Amino acid sequence: MKRLTVDAYADLILRGDDLKLSQDTIKELRACPKDELIRYHSSLGRAIRNSLGLWQIPWKPRIKDGVDVSKDHPDALSMAILEAIHKKL
Numbered sequence: 001m002k003r004l005t006v007d008a009y010a011d012l013i014l015r016g017d018d019l020k021l022s023q024d025t026i027k028e029l030r031a032c033p034k035d036e037l038i039r040y041h042s043s044l045g046r047a048i049r050n051s052l053g054l055w056q057i058p059w060k061p062r063i064k065d066g067v068d069v070s071k072d073h074p075d076a077l078s079m080a081i082l083e084a085i086h087k088k089l
Helices: 006-015 023-031 034-040 044-051 074-088
Strands: none
Touching (some): 006 044, 006 074, 023 074, 034 074, 044 074
16 A cells, blocks of 8 residues: 655645544534643544554564664554644544
8 A cells, every 4th residue: 555645635635535524523623722632542543543554564674772763663543644734624
C-alpha cells in the first residue's frame, strides 16, 4: 500500500472518503486545544489507523528506550493526521 502525505490523508477524512466524521466529532475537535488532541489516540486515532490501513504501510522503526519513536509509525502518523484535520477545521 502506498503512503500518502499527512495532508492528503486529512483531506480524505474531511471529505468522508474513508472515515466519516460526525458533526458532533467535528465540533468537539474544533473546541479541543491542539496540545490535548492526544485524548483521541485510542478512539479517533485508532479509527484513522484502521480505516486508512496505516498498519499495512511499511515503516522503518526508530527505537529509543525500547519504544518505536519513528514519525512513520502508525501511532505517530495517525496523530499527525489528527493534527492536520484539527488545523483544517
